[in-house]
Amino acid sequence: MGQDIPPGKVTRAIYLHIPFCLSKCNYCSFFSVPYDRQQMRGYLAYLHKELELFAGSYPIQPASIYFGGGTPSLLTAVDIQSLIDKLLFGQDMGTVEITLEINPIQITKSFLDALATTGINRLSVGLQAMNDAQLAWLSRKHKVSQIPEKIRLLKEYGYRNISCDLIYGLPGSGLQDLKDNLQRFLELEPQHISTYLLCLEESPGMQDFIPLLPDDEMQALQYDTIRRTLDDNGFEQYEISNFALDGFESRHNLCYWNWENYLGLGASAAGWIEPFRYTNPASLEQYYSDLDKGITMTSCELCEEKQQKEDYLMMGLRKTRGIELAQYQARFGSDLLKDFESVVKLPLMDKVLNISGTHLALKPEFMFVSNQVIGKFLS
Ligand code: SF4
Structure with missing residues (x-):
């Protein structure tokens, strides 16, 4: 490994x-x-x-x-x-x-x-x-x-x-x-x-x-x-x-969208095993030769906490119900709205985001342009 x-x-x-x-x-x-x-x-x-x-x-x-x-x-x-x-x-x-x-x-x-x-x-x-x-x-x-x-x-x-x-x-x-x-x-x-x-x-x-x-x-x-x-x-x-x-x-x-650990097996499969994100080779020969040497998670990146928070947000905002603020707090020990305050307070963000007492979500009419909106949260 x-x-x-x-x-x-x-x-x-x-x-x-x-x-x-x-x-x-x-x-x-x-x-x-x-x-x-x-x-x-x-x-x-x-x-x-x-x-x-x-x-x-x-x-x-x-x-x-x-x-x-x-x-x-x-x-x-x-x-x-x-x-x-x-x-x-x-x-x-x-x-x-x-x-x-x-x-x-x-x-x-x-x-x-x-x-x-x-x-x-x-x-x-x-x-x-x-x-x-x-x-x-x-x-x-x-x-x-x-x-x-x-x-x-x-x-x-x-x-x-x-x-x-x-x-x-x-x-x-x-x-x-x-x-x-x-x-x-x-x-x-x-x-x-x-x-x-x-x-x-x-x-x-x-x-x-x-x-x-x-x-x-x-x-x-x-x-x-x-x-x-x-x-x-x-x-x-x-x-x-x-x-x-x-x-x-x-x-x-x-x-995936709750950013829980998942194992990806097979050539080109991707996985997330906290704190590692990995992708297997998109080549049968490479996949076989890595496993022959006992190597898994060939292309592997250690995600620091900041990266993990961004990934969590990026995946969570794909869900129509969005991210449960208490779950974010329990997972990272910090307040999502404070961590991303500079983005949440950007002009017009109040038109795009639904911020209730419990959740942060995209408004339904902005789901189609979610990539652009989510991109603003990523540094
Ligand atoms: S070629 Fe691609 S789209 Fe077609 S069956 Fe295979 S994986 Fe699916």
Whole structure:
């Protein structure tokens, strides 16, 4: 291990990155490599090794396990469960949120028969759009007509916590495209919807499309449409881009936004183990060679208290309910409003922030420009 890990702080959220994909989507900037069964086997052995290195020196008691990617639904049920078993150390699986990102084309009876033998109890479906032209542009392999049956199958197999991803802001897309998409998503009756504004800055080969993206005004209008439509249909916005029916907020992502310790395992995964923030190499070769030398947390930064306060604020303000002042006080032993007094008192900040006796939050109408507002708190 590159650093000594301080004792005492239990890790409650674990992210496992499975970087293999059947093909590369043109807009994707995540670390992914072509799927190969043999390579997947080798990768899993290293994932187990990485976990063993952590578990030997750090307390892990998961409230959430998240299989992300890449395409983690390329794992076999046996592989999924063997990772879950290792992560739980005998803990009761029923109390843990265990999410699998699933590619719609892999939702079949035979896959679900196998998946039913695992502890997966939440599915995040990479739907992205309910519009065939948009799906084709995104180089997704599924068709709109297949989706209602696939979601029905998930429900038939007992999945009651289903999240669907929606990408908006595609080149040339207007408000009506978005409204149609939202309507068709709602007809599927998921419990959770995660939205993503398409960003092509880091997608090589897609730069020519950047001028065709909706302008800032249209993006803001689209964001507002998402908020209003989902709110009208019983979804609470609990984070900048995430909406859930009552009781179905992602426990995993809330760990990030509450700035709780989380372990990221796998190539390119990131983690936060107070006071260390780290990122694993976005290269299989480097990831393997580090683990062969017993090195974890390769790219690791020790965060001083000032940095920790800024990170806590940056993540906490993503939540619509914002930051609980008493929790900040309990964590850092100081008053948030005093620590960031110079920013809170800036002209016009009273129009942007909600400061109640108990919380500091962004006003809903400023959620779309949250990055600019949060940036003011960071030195
Ligand atoms: S399936 Fe997901 S991770 Fe894989 S290339 Fe497509 S967008 Fe990227």
